[in-house]
Amino acid sequence: MIRFQSVQKTYPKELGQPAHIALKELSFHLQEGQTLGLIGPNGAGKSTTIRLMLDFIRPDRGEIRILGDSPSKPATRRHIGYLPELATLPKHLKAPDVLRFAGRTSGMNDQQIEAASHHWLQRLNLLNAEHRPLRTYSKGMVQRLSFAMALLHDPKLLILDEPMSGLDPLGRADIVDLIRELRNEGRTIFFCSHLLDDVERLVDQILVIHRGSMLFNGPIGELCSPSAPLESKFLELVRESNESQTD
Amino acid sequence: MKARLINIREIARLIFLEGFRRHTILGLAVLAIATEASGFLFMDFFGRDLGNPVNDFIFSIMWFVGFVFIFFHAVQIMAWDVERGFIFPLLARPVSRTDYVIGVFAGLSALLACLQLLLGILGFLTLIWIKGSVAATFFPELSVAHYLYAFFSLLAYQLLLIAVVMLLSSAIRGSFPVLVLSFAYYGIASGLPVVRSMLGTSDQQHALQYILTLLAALFPNPSTYDLKADVLTVASNLTALEIAAGFGSAFLYMVIALWLACLLYGRRDLS
Numbered sequence: 407m408i409r410f411q412s413v414q415k416t417y418p419k420e421l422g423q424p425a426h427i428a429l430k431e432l433s434f435h436l437q438e439g440q441t442l443g444l445i446g447p448n449g450a451g452k453s454t455t456i457r458l459m460l461d462f463i464r465p466d467r468g469e470i471r472i473l474g475d476s477p478s479k480p481a482t483r484r485h486i487g488y489l490p491e492l493a494t495l496p497k498h499l500k501a502p503d504v505l506r507f508a509g510r511t512s513g514m515n516d517q518q519i520e521a522a523s524h525h526w527l528q529r530l531n532l533l534n535a536e537h538r539p540l541r542t543y544s545k546g547m548v549q550r551l552s553f554a555m556a557l558l559h560d561p562k563l564l565i566l567d568e569p570m571s572g573l574d575p576l577g578r579a580d581i582v583d584l585i586r587e588l589r590n591e592g593r594t595i596f597f598c599s600h601l602l603d604d605v606e607r608l609v610d611q612i613l614v615i616h617r618g619s620m621l622f623n624g625p626i627g628e629l630c631s632p633s634a635p636l637e638s639k640f641l642e643l644v645r646e647s648n649e650s651q652t653d
Numbered sequence: 654m655k656a657r658l659i660n661i662r663e664i665a666r667l668i669f670l671e672g673f674r675r676h677t678i679l680g681l682a683v684l685a686i687a688t689e690a691s692g693f694l695f696m697d698f699f700g701r702d703l704g705n706p707v708n709d710f711i712f713s714i715m716w717f718v719g720f721v722f723i724f725f726h727a728v729q730i731m732a733w734d735v736e737r738g739f740i741f742p743l744l745a746r747p748v749s750r751t752d753y754v755i756g757v758f759a760g761l762s763a764l765l766a767c768l769q770l771l772l773g774i775l776g777f778l779t780l781i782w783i784k785g786s787v788a789a790t791f792f793p794e795l796s797v798a799h800y801l802y803a804f805f806s807l808l809a810y811q812l813l814l815i816a817v818v819m820l821l822s823s824a825i826r827g828s829f830p831v832l833v834l835s836f837a838y839y840g841i842a843s844g845l846p847v848v849r850s851m852l853g854t855s856d857q858q859h860a861l862q863y864i865l866t867l868l869a870a871l872f873p874n875p876s877t878y879d880l881k882a883d884v885l886t887v888a889s890n891l892t893a894l895e896i897a898a899g900f901g902s903a904f905l906y907m908v909i910a911l912w913l914a915c916l917l918y919g920r921r922d923l924s
Contacts, residue, residue, distance in 0.1 A: 417924065454924075460745050463922040480749045488745035494738040496667065498674035503667060504742075510663045511746040513656070539674065555742065 407563050407594045408436040408459065413468030415454055415618075428454040430618045431468070436596055436611065438562075441589045443609035443626070444598035445636075447644060451618040452598045453491070456567050459596075460488060473563060484512055487556035491568040493548050497541035501532060501551055504540075505558055512559035519558070526554035529584070545572035553581070557588075564588065566597035570604060582608065606636040614640060616647050660752040661759060664743060668760025672726060678764070685718045685772055692779045704792040704885045707783055711776035712803065712881035715769055719811040720839075722768065727761050727815050728832045731822035735923050750918040758819055758911060762812050769811070773804045780884075794885050802891055802899070803880040809903035810878035814839065816910035823917035842872035873906055 415429040429451045436442045446452050457463045458470055461477040475482045495504055502523060509519035527533045530550040540548065549572045556564065569585065570578045578601075585608050589595055599605050605612070612629055614622040621643045622629055630636045672678050692707045734740035743753060777800055784792040817838055821831045849865050878899070 417922075457924060460741075462741065462744065463924050480747045480752075482747075483745060484747040486745070488742075490738065490741050490745070492738060493742065495742065496671040496739060498671050499667060503670055507663045507667055507743075508746060511660050511748055552742065 407438050407440075407473060408434075408442075408596060409469075409471040410434050410455075410458075411469040411471075413458065413465045413470060415451075415458060415463065415465050428618050429458075429465075429615075432615070432618070432620055433468075434613050434620065434623045436594060438594050439592045440611055441585075441595040441597075441609045442611040442613060443605040444596065444613045444615065445600075445602060445605055445640060446598075446615040449617070450615045452615065453567065454618075455615070456565060456596075456598065459565060460486070484559070485562040487559070487561035487564045489549075489552050489556045489564075489566045489569055491571050493552035495540050495548060495551070497539065499540055500538065501527060501536050501540070501554075504551065504555055508555040508558045514559060522558045522560070523554070526557055530554050531580075546574060546577045549573060550577065550581075553584070562594060564593055564595045564597070566595065568599055569597055570599060570601055578604075602635075602637045602640060606630065612636070614643055616644050617651070619647070621647055656747070657749070657752055660746075660748045661756040664748065664753060664756025665760035665763060667743075668730060668757055669764050672730070672761070672764040675726070678722070678726060678768075681718060681721055682768055682771065685714055685768075686775060689714045689772055689775050689779065692776075693783065702791075703783065703787060704780070704795065707780060708881055708884050711772075711779060712807065712879075712884075715772050715776065715804075715807055716879075718768060718772060719765060719807070719814075722765050723811060723814050723818060724832060724835055727765075727818050728822075728828050728835060730757065730761060731818060731828065731831060734822065736827055740923060744923070751915040754819060754823070754911060754915045754918050758815060761815050765811060765815065766808060769804070769808050796884060796886075798891055799880070799883045799886075802896065803884050806878040806880050806899055806903075809900055810873075810875055813873070813903050813906045813910070816907040816914070819914040820910045820917070823914040823921070838872065839875070841868070843875055845869055845872055846874050846876065873902065878903065 410432050413429055413432045417426045417428055419425040444452050458465055459472055459477055470477055472482050473485055505523040506519055527536055532550055569581055582604055609626055612626045630639045692710050780795055784795050818835050821834050825831055845868055
């Protein structure tokens with residue numbers, strides 16, 4: 407479903423800022439039906455990895471395959487559902503406007519869009535706010551609407567960038583339940599989050615990156631155990647990496 | 654191809670609806686309509702040459718409204734892209750960057766065309782009403798064909814400016830630099846003919862003349878598209894060639910600007 411092969415990405419020099427290597431020779435593979443959690447400290451390269459998958463940015467070298475194809479082909483994204491970390495939607499639009507856009511561009515007809523919109527708005531507790539302009543939505547509501555946009559066309563692959571961002575504890579628990587449901591349905595999910603408890607509960611595979619380099623990639627069971635939770639193992643990996651780079 | 658047209662239409666629809674429901678645009682439309690309708694007041698201040706001030710006033714309102722729309726609304730819409738992150742949910746769909754550029758241009762153009770059509774119809778009705786209310790000495794001529802030509806020339810130039818805003822947005826990050834450079838583009842385009850006429854045909858400045866000619870090709874003169882003076886003088890008939898040349902040049906500039914914008918958007922990193 408997702409294959410990164412020796413991918414390197416450097417952000418070019420800008421006024422007052424030197425060139426910055428965001429990813430160094432990153433390789434990993436996510437198979438169909440798996441859930442992979444990407445974790446790393448701030449600036450580790452998580453957002454860069456996601457942007458590369460969606461062709462928002464292009465790698466300097468290396469190869470990326472999404473659903474067996476290059477991410478530069480727009481048709482590849484027909485089977486991808488993407489949830490951005492900070493969903494920004496035009497504030498004078500309404501939920502049906504953005505859902506119609508999501509459905510139409512994915513090849514759905516009006517009846518399919520209507521049925522799927524109703525289903526997801528109901529599932530994400532947005533049905534009563536359906537006809538309100540988005541400027542009246544809270545941050546959590548916009549996040550849930552973005553989730554509805556991501557799921558509307560029944561994608562094979564879900565790419566979720568901080569899916570619990572901006573949600574209150576109830577909303578967060580609901581999204582965790584939803585991700586679990588989607589995983590149990592056999593969907594392939596790639597998500598990154600700072601909330602390591604959630605990652606530990608939801609994923610089969612884990613990818614840890616730090617300063618653009620991969621520190622760990624494999625089944626979550628190989629990294630942590632009930633006696634050594636993900637958070638402590640993650641901190642241990644990052645500290646070891648910092649020390650080795652200092653040496 | 655069908656999928657691409659659907660993508661463009663859906664992006665244009667979002668852009669149109671966002672502008673249509675925006676209170677600032679609604680306020681601008683109401684203000685412009687009210688101001689244009691106030692053209693009736695001219696009847697109390699002008700005598701013999703009543704047609705000219707009313708006609709100038711109506712077209713000036715349409716130019717002004719178009720510029721407010723382009724420099725503030727259109728530039729802000731383009732600032733959504735990377736600055737506010739709206740481009741990401743759009744491009745996360747099976748939408749190419751070319752579809753995005755053309756869709757945004759189509760949405761902005763459709764909204765501006767609706768606004769101008771409203772003002773154009775109201776302006777024409779105002780002119781007809783005033784002409785019918787006064788004696789022929791005060792308002793001798795009004796050509797429908799020339800009014801339409803002047804109206805669509807104005808619209809064509811403003812659509813050209815939207816294409817230029819798209820091009821600048823593709824090359825520069827941030828709404829403020831795009832706003833400043835859009836103003837600069839219009840300023841240069843307006844000022845260049847003045848500079849060229851001041852220099853005249855001096856033989857000693859061949860290089861400068863050459864540069865100015867080149868610049869004039871890059872910055873089309875807005876006065877070429879300002880044909881409001883012809884509306885009340887119907888001495889000459891419009892020829893098909895004249896119309897084709899007028900709209901053809903605007904169309905060509907638009908196509909080149911959009912093509913370059915698509916090219917730049919296609920190559921840049923969106924981060």
